[in-house]
Amino acid sequence: MVADDPADFDAPGRRLDPAEFIRTNLRLAPVRALPEIQLYTAHPGSGLRRLVGSGDDLDESEPQPPYWAYAWAGGAVLARHILDHPEIVTGRRVLDLGAGSGLVAIAAAKAGAAEVIAAEIDRNGVAAIRLNAAANAVEITILDKDLTTGPPPAADLVLAGDVFYCREVALRVMPFLDRCLASGIEVLVGDPRRNDLPLTRLRLIAEYEVPDFGDAKGIASRPSGVFWFKAEER
The missing domain is CATH 3.40.50.150 (Vaccinia Virus protein VP39)
Structure with missing residues (x-):
């Protein structure tokens, strides 16, 4: 286990738990133009590709970012x-x-x-x-x-x-x-x-x-x- 991967997300063959990954790697913050609501949102350090590429049914070539990770x-x-x-x-x-x-x-x-x-x-x-x-x-x-x-x-x-x-x-x-x-x-x-x-x-x-x-x-x-x-x- 490396120091910057405390949840061992990069372990070979591991199927990531989405909730665990989101809590650990995304940032909970107010939405721009909607300060009443806060969301777990991706940022440059999220390493989001590790999650979206971890399922057997996902297309690695899909060019669009995951819609749920952004407003x-x-x-x-x-x-x-x-x-x-x-x-x-x-x-x-x-x-x-x-x-x-x-x-x-x-x-x-x-x-x-x-x-x-x-x-x-x-x-x-x-x-x-x-x-x-x-x-x-x-x-x-x-x-x-x-x-x-x-x-x-x-x-x-x-x-x-x-x-x-x-x-x-x-x-x-x-x-x-x-x-x-x-x-x-x-x-x-x-x-x-x-x-x-x-x-x-x-x-x-x-x-x-x-x-x-x-x-x-x-x-x-x-x-x-x-x-x-x-x-x-x-």
């Missing part, structure tokens, strides 16, 4: 709007779709939602949501499966932050959100206007300046939008 603009803008307007979620059953770190779910719980469900398929993300919820003293139910292939959830409101980050995911999410609307479930989207955002299906209700992943601390935040997802016009 992204779509989630940040939704969380900010919910904390500023708690009446949106108060007393309602809320689903955070593609929850990542659990940022939006935590905001909904803090704002008084009757029940908060976080849907996340990444096992590391599931561990991060549990740790982040505990750090913020809120209760969240986690569903570790892909909901987009099935029927709408038992919810009053779906919160979808950063779910249109690529065309493949957008095409999978859209039919699910349409099924939610058809079942009477409202859908609120948060996004910094990424390329695959379906603007014709959205109604802008608010904008906030929040940082996105990859923005340097000295860089000014850019406007990101909060949108109601609308039924397709016939």
